[in-house]
Structure formats: structure tokens, C-alpha cells
Amino acid sequence: MIIVTGAAGFIGSGLISTLNAQGFKSIIAVDDFGQIQKAENLEGKIIQEKVERDDLFTWLEQNYKDVEFIFHIGARTDTTEFDKAIFDKLNVNFSKDLWKSCVKYQIPLVYASSAATYGLGELGYDDNEALIPQLKPLNPYGDSKNDFDIWALEQKEKPFFWVGLKFFNVYGPNEFHKARMASVIYHAFNQIKATSKMKLFRSHHPEFKDGEQMRDFIYVKDLIDVCLYFMHHRQDSGIYNLGSGQARTFKDLVINTFKAMDKTPEIEFIDTPIDIRDKYQYFTEANMAKLRAIGYDRPFHTLEQGVEDYVKNYLIPHRYL
Template structure:
């Protein structure tokens, strides 16, 4: 059996779809299933059992001998939430318990970290584990992810195989439920569909023109392929970046969304909200050499390929992965 936490969410549900394609059907889907807005993400997928998030550890104590792998994808990911207690409970403490069960029952683990741990990128975007304690995230979400990375690295007792993946800016199908936290492509598609126009944040940094703020955007299908690689690889434990390795501008992103919708780009700019202006990242780019060095060779989608497929095959029809 393979456990996927955050199973009804954006990345978790896509991962289950890919596992099903690979012939894995004994999936234990873990989530807070009271959130009915995510229910469609699991429709049509082959799942052995649904386990409520709060019941996982009791379930593991009873069924651990049958568990082959854990993907811990679930987390509170709202970067605008500032209640530290929520992140301590759902991201930090919950992850520690999963780790400890993986140690006790010798279960390999892949968990989701985040590029939010890098803050403003003062130390760059290298997945050098010696730098992790020096990173300065910009919000409680980033703090919770970095605090767990630091805790994991300090542990004398570790799962026999474990990997933390620092997800950069992920986009793709099954994010319909995410509201404000959905990707810019998702919001651009809906805004363009309604108005034939798109508004982006103005730059408040003299080093960047409006719309030329840059992010490392990664298509969710590429991220999932890396997860599967580690499930089969099961060596070279540690913390890895997971981005495309190539920063692109928000103007590029939205222009490609217009083109995928067969519309002429019409982009204007509004001030970045004052409450997030001093915490706004103007550039992120994953150094991906560590992953490539252990043998990962699959090419990532270009921004043009990823946006085109997402818009034409999923957003335009409301389809799910």
C-alpha cells in the first residue's frame, strides 16, 4: 500500500492519478475529507481506503506492515495565514509524527518542503543542506517548512530512505479549489475569459520592470514524475529543489495564457498590496544540479508547453488530472 497525504488536494490527487497509471491501486488517501470542494479531485481514481487526517497515526499502528511508501504532500499552504499555531499543528508537528512512524516501521518517505523557505533569496536558491538553518522565510508558512527541514536534518534516527522536496511555483490541473492560492495561470485564465484583459502586480523594485518579476514555474506533471523517480530510486536521501530550473517572467506566463486561449494579450498593472509588498519575491530559480547529479534525466516542460497544455486540455474544459 502507498499512503498519500493531502490526497484530495492539487498535487496529491495528481500524484494518485499517476500512480494509478503505473498500476498502483492500493492507495491510502489521507486528507480532511470534510472539505467537499476538493471531492472532484478524487473522482475516477482507484483508491483502496480513505483515512481522515486525524486518524492516520492510529491507522498506521494497525496497518504498518502493509505500507510500502509514504508521500507526505498534505500541508496548510496559505502564505497569507499568520496564525503560527495552525502551521505548528498541521505542518510541523504532524510531519514530525509521520517521520517518527516511518522510523519506527521502516517506511520510506518523500515529503513536501517549499521554495518559500528561501525567503528573498539572500543566500541564493541552492539546495545545500548546510545553508538551511540560515534561511529566512518571509511568512509563517515558509517558517513551518524550514523548521521541519532543520528538525529532520538534526535527527539521529531517520527513515532508511527519505527525501524532502522544495516545491517552487507549481501550476496545473486539479487546483480549482485553491482560491486565492491557486496559480497565476488559473487566475489569468478566468480573468481573461471574463474580460479579455489581465491585471498583474506593478513592480516596486527599480531593478525589475512591470511584469518582469521572475519565478521558477514548474508544471505539476513534472513534479509528480520526480516523486515517482524517488519512489523507485530509494537512495541518496536528503533535501532537493524541485523547480524547472529556469526563471520566467509573469508577463511571459500571462502572455502564453492569452495565446493558448487564442486571444491577443492585453496586460495592465496594479499596485502590489501594501501588506505583502515588503515580503514579495522578485526572483526565484531552483538550482537543479543536485537532482540531476543522482541520475534524474527526464526533461521538464517549457513554460510554453506547460501553459499550453494546462489551458487547452484542462482549464478550457474543466477537466481533471
């Protein structure tokens, strides 16, 4: 059996779909299934059992002998949430308990960290574990992910194989439910469909022109491939970046969305909301050398390839991965 937490979410549901396609049918889906807006993400997936998030550790006590692997993808990911207690409960303490269970029951673990841990990138975007305690995230979400990374590295007792993956800006199918936290491509598609134009945040940084803020956008299919690589690889434990390795502008992203929709680009600029303006990352780019060095050699989608596939094969037909 393979456990996937956050199973009904964006990345978790896509991971289950790919596991199914590769012949893995004994999937234990863990989530807060009371959030019915995510239910469509699991339609058509082959799942052995659904387990409520709060019941997972009781379930593990009874079934650990049959568990082969755990993907811990579930988390509170809202970067505009500032209640630290929520992040402590869902992102830090739950993850600690799952780590301890993996140690106790000798279960390999892959968990989701985040590029939000890098803050403004003062120390760069290298997945050097020695730098992790010095990172300065910009919000409680980033703090929670970095707090757990630090804790994991400090532990004397570790799962016999474990990996933390710092997800950069992920986009792709199954994010219909994410509202404000969905990718810019998803919002662009809906705005362009409704108004034939797209609004982007104006730059409030003198070194960046409007629309030329840069992020490392990674297509969810590439992210899932890396997760599955580690499930099969099961060596070289540690914390790794997971981005495309190539920063691109929001303007590039939106122009490619227009192109995939066969529409002429029309972009307007609006002020960045006050509540996130001083916490805004103007540049992120994953150094992917560490992952490549252990033998991962599959190419990542270019932004052009990823946007075209996402828009034409998932957003336009409203199809799920």
C-alpha cells in the same frame, strides 16, 4: 499500499492519478475530507481507503506492515495566513509525528518542503543542506517548512530512505479549489475568459519592471514524475530543489496563457496588496544540479509547453488530471 497525504488537494490528487495510471491501485488517501470543495479532485481515482488526517497515526499502528511508501504532500500552504499555531500543528508537528512513524515502522518517505524557505534569496537557491539553518523565510508558512527541514536534518534516527522536496511555483490541473492561492495561470485564464484582459501586480522594486518579476514555474506533471522517481530510486536521501531550473517572468506566463486561449494579450498593472508587499519574492530559480547529479535525466516542460497543455487540455474543458 501507498499513502498519500493531502490526497484531495492539487498535487496529491494528481499524484494519485499518475500512480493509478502506472498500475498502483492500493492507495490510502489521507486528508481532511470535510473540505468538500476538493472532492472533485478524487472523482474517478482508484483508492483503497480514505483516512481522515487526524486518524492517520491510529490507522498506521494497525496497518503499517502493508505500507510500502508514504508521500507526505498535505500541508497548510496559505502564505497570507499569519497564525503560527496553525502551521505548528499541521506543517511541523504532524510532519514530525509522521517522520517518527516512518522510523518506527521502517517506511520510506517523500515529503513536500517549499521554495518559500529561501525568503528573498539572500543565500541563493541552492539546495545545500548546510545552508538551511541560515535561511530567512518571509512568512509563517515558509518558516514552518524550514523549521521541519532543519529538524529532519538534525535527527539521529531517520527513515531508511527519505527525501524532502522544495517545491517552487507549481501550476497545473486540479487546483480549481485553491482560490487566492491558485497559480497565476489559473487566475489569468479566468480573468481573460471573463474580461479579455489580465491584471498583474505592479513592481515595487526598482530593479524589476512591471510584469518582469521572475519565478521558477514548474508544471505539476514534472513534479509528480520526480516524486515517482524517488519512490523507485530509494537511495540518495536528503533535501532537493524541485523547480524547472529556469526563471521566467509573469509577463511571459500571461502572454502564453493568452496564446493558448487564442486571444490577443492585454495586460493591466495593479498595486501589490499591502498584506504581501513586503513579503514578495521578485526572483526565484531552482538550482537543479543536485537532482541531476543522482541520475534524474528527464526534461522538464518549458513554460510554453506547460501552459499550452494546462490551458487547452484541462482549463478549457474543465478536466481533472
